Amino acid sequence: MKIDKKIAVFLYYHMLRIRMIEEKIAQLYAEQQMRCPVHLCIGQEAIAVGVCANLLKKDYLLSNHRSHGHYLAKGGNLKQMLAEIYGKSTGCSKGKGGSMHLVDLTVGILGTTPIVGGIIPVATGVAFGTQMKEKDNLTAVFFGDAATEEGVFFESLNFASLKKLPVLFICENNFFSVYSPLAVRQPKERDNLALVRSLGIKGSKGDGNNVFEVYALAKKAVADIRKGKGPYFLEFDTYRWREHCGPNFDNDLGYRTEEDFLKWKKKCPLDSLEDKLIKGNILSLSRIESFKRNIQAEINRAISFAKNSPYPETEEMLSDVYAK
Amino acid sequence: MNRQINLAQAVLEATAQCMQDDGSVYIMGLGVTDPKGVFGTTLGLEKKFGAKRVLDMPVAENGMTGIAIGSALVGMRPILTHQRIDFMLLSLDQIINNAAKWHYMFGGKMKIPIVIRLLVGRGWGQGPQHSQSLQALFAHIPGLKVVMPATPYDAKGLLVSAVEDNNPVIFIEHRWLHNTLGNVPLEKYRIPLGKAKVVKEGKDLTIISSSYTTLEAIKVAELFKNEGINIEVVDLRTIKPLDELTIIKSVKKTRRLIVIDSAWRSFSVASEILAQVAEKAYQSLKCAPVRITFPDAPTPTGWALSNHYYPQIEDIINTVKKMLKINKPQRSEKVLDKPLDVPDATFKGPF
Numbered sequence: 001m002k003i004d005k006k007i008a009v010f011l012y013y014h015m016l017r018i019r020m021i022e023e024k025i026a027q028l029y030a031e032q033q034m035r036c037p038v039h040l041c042i043g044q045e046a047i048a049v050g051v052c053a054n055l056l057k058k059d060y061l062l063s064n065h066r067s068h069g070h071y072l073a074k075g076g077n078l079k080q081m082l083a084e085i086y087g088k089s090t091g092c093s094k095g096k097g098g099s100m101h102l103v104d105l106t107v108g109i110l111g112t113t114p115i116v117g118g119i120i121p122v123a124t125g126v127a128f129g130t131q132m133k134e135k136d137n138l139t140a141v142f143f144g145d146a147a148t149e150e151g152v153f154f155e156s157l158n159f160a161s162l163k164k165l166p167v168l169f170i171c172e173n174n175f176f177s178v179y180s181p182l183a184v185r186q187p188k189e190r191d192n193l194a195l196v197r198s199l200g201i202k203g204s205k206g207d208g209n210n211v212f213e214v215y216a217l218a219k220k221a222v223a224d225i226r227k228g229k230g231p232y233f234l235e236f237d238t239y240r241w242r243e244h245c246g247p248n249f250d251n252d253l254g255y256r257t258e259e260d261f262l263k264w265k266k267k268c269p270l271d272s273l274e275d276k277l278i279k280g281n282i283l284s285l286s287r288i289e290s291f292k293r294n295i296q297a298e299i300n301r302a303i304s305f306a307k308n309s310p311y312p313e314t315e316e317m318l319s320d321v322y323a324k
Numbered sequence: 325m326n327r328q329i330n331l332a333q334a335v336l337e338a339t340a341q342c343m344q345d346d347g348s349v350y351i352m353g354l355g356v357t358d359p360k361g362v363f364g365t366t367l368g369l370e371k372k373f374g375a376k377r378v379l380d381m382p383v384a385e386n387g388m389t390g391i392a393i394g395s396a397l398v399g400m401r402p403i404l405t406h407q408r409i410d411f412m413l414l415s416l417d418q419i420i421n422n423a424a425k426w427h428y429m430f431g432g433k434m435k436i437p438i439v440i441r442l443l444v445g446r447g448w449g450q451g452p453q454h455s456q457s458l459q460a461l462f463a464h465i466p467g468l469k470v471v472m473p474a475t476p477y478d479a480k481g482l483l484v485s486a487v488e489d490n491n492p493v494i495f496i497e498h499r500w501l502h503n504t505l506g507n508v509p510l511e512k513y514r515i516p517l518g519k520a521k522v523v524k525e526g527k528d529l530t531i532i533s534s535s536y537t538t539l540e541a542i543k544v545a546e547l548f549k550n551e552g553i554n555i556e557v558v559d560l561r562t563i564k565p566l567d568e569l570t571i572i573k574s575v576k577k578t579r580r581l582i583v584i585d586s587a588w589r590s591f592s593v594a595s596e597i598l599a600q601v602a603e604k605a606y607q608s609l610k611c612a613p614v615r616i617t618f619p620d621a622p623t624p625t626g627w628a629l630s631n632h633y634y635p636q637i638e639d640i641i642n643t644v645k646k647m648l649k650i651n652k653p654q655r656s657e658k659v660l661d662k663p664l665d666v667p668d669a670t671f672k673g674p675f
């Protein structure tokens with residue numbers, strides 16, 4: 001796949017950044033100061049970065065429980081994200097939301113929520129709202145394979161198709177819903193593309209560990225949506241490396257095999273990209289080192305910001321229940 | 325027999341015995357066959373009873389609830405589980421419009437014997453969408469029964485009754501109770517739905533509680549016992565139908581009432597109990613009854629806030645002192661020496 005060198009480096013940098021941030025969270029989680037569930041996206045970074053590279057700042061993004069990568073790729077504020085996970089008043093949701101409720105209105109991130117499928121109709125509604133207001137913002141919504149089993153998925157797609165809404169549905173298929181594999185949740189014959197097409201929505205499927213492929217498919221989808229052709233559905237296969245919720249590895253549980261895990265680890269979206277870029281003389285090792293130093297410094301600043309931030313005052317517990 | 329098992333094991337044992345005795349009982353829910361088995365409450369069932377009767381399901385709560393209801397119409401007795409009460413909110417339509425009404429709206433010709441097991445999350449940043457206590461919501465709906473066990477013994481006996489009941493039963497388990505131990509007989513036994521239990525006799529004050537709050541109530545009663553104050557603790561066990569008789573009897577005896585309800589204050593189970601007492605026993609009361617509840621706000625995720633969100637033992641102690649006009653310092657505050665967002669010191673997250 002041909003891709004502009006500058007874009008290739010951009011994609012690499014942001015995938016590396018997400019990877020390093022997530023690894024740092026995994027490491028710091030053991031200190032027991034992040035006292036909330038965290039769902040890490042290590043292994044799945046290419047989808048967030050490849051899709052979001054096609055979005056504009058004014059475009060909207062909504063997502064699910066595994067949203068750190070989406071948030072960062074869309075330009076969400078790292079300091080505020082970490083402070084939120086630490087439950088601090090400087091967090092993006094003032095310590096009321098935690099890892100599963102990220103928001104950054106300055107870059108169009110309207111919220112992330114963990115009720116499976118719950119965000120899909122909301123995102124559809126955002127697109128509906130922009131259409132009614134005759135605005136040209138596109139809305140992107142990320143969700144997992146499990147969310148495509150919920151009724152609201154079908155209801156939302158139906159409406160999006162009916163109204164030709166400017167919404168991009170992105171399904172990250174990592175084959176598991178917690179520990180339940182696809183085989184106990186969906187018939188073998190099921191084909192999401194055929195399904196969405198039968199609703200009048202265009203769709204494509206790609207390798208979620210190949211960021212160029214993600215980028216190219218998203219580019220086409222976004223261009224179509226911007227031309228007013230209505231909603232688009234993208235599905236990418238990928239794999240979550242760590243446990244469903246938390247910082248550890250959980251292959252020992254036996255719900256997936258070590259072989260499968262290793263097979264996917266070999267397909268690491270970041271390593272394979274790095275390989276390509278080095279072989280193509282697009283990136284040098286020293287440049288990569290300087291990226292890493294940069295990112296590490298940024299992470300250190302954000303962590304100390306989060307750790308040194310105050311906890312919210314007790315009265316804050318009762319504020320924000322109703323809008324003024 | 326003095327056999328100690330925890331509440332999760334008690335639930336598992338009740339389920340297995342019901343499935344053993346009645347081939348129409350089946351269990352379905354996200355993760356019932358996975359290696360963690362819904363916090364240990366379904367472990368080994370698939371091996372024992374086969375994949376046909378023990379099944380994982382698509383993440384499609386509303387549809388799957390309707391499917392369970394339909395199967396009940398033709399003679400099956402489904403148990404549906406949800407790892408959090410919050411997830412089954414997607415199926416309120418099927419529960420409220422169909423399960424709760426079917427028997428009534430077709431003139432009693434059919435029944436929907438379905439048990440829906442729901443877990444309430446608490447602590448470790450469960451936050452606004454993973455920690456809701458919605459007993460009042462369900463109790464409000466005619467046609468539903470609502471059960472909230474506090475001990476392993478009750479969990480087993482109440483679950484057996486729930487499975488054998490010919491109505492939809494909402495069975496609410498508190499996450500912080502799963503690891504608590506208690507005496508549980510091996511044989512199958514039943515605890516009738518709709519009957520509260522006086523777990524501690526007393527004459528000075530009544531505390532009415534349910535589920536996890538019963539543990540707190542018992543702790544408080546024990547602390548005051550050392551001071552010569554006898555608190556009566558009534559564990560509701562079933563929220564709907566509510567055992568008004570036991571409640572009124574206790575209040576008439578002790579003449580002082582605290583209700584601890586692990587839910588929001590307004591329009592709560594606690595509110596309903598106060599209403600009952602106001603209607604039927606207001607003359608016996610020596611002072612105004614008190615509700616100890618969550619404030620009317622969603623659960624904040626950060627522990628700095630959620631620590632203050634949940635009422636603590638100390639709050640109950642202070643309320644008792646106020647009602648009994650005691651100023652003496654209690655030795656009791658020691659119980660607070662623990663992190664407040666975990667059930668016990670062994671808990672290390674992430675959920």
Ligand SMILES: Cc1ncc(C[n+]2csc(CCOP(=O)(O)OP(=O)(O)O)c2C)c(N)n1
Binds near residue numbers: 116176411
């Ligand atoms: C309505 C609802 N049902 C169940 C759950 C419990 N749950 C949390 S995450 C999850 C699996 C989600 O899988 P998927 O959407 O594929 O995303 P992934 O975690 O694999 O990224 C489930 C079932 C939930 N949060 N909401």
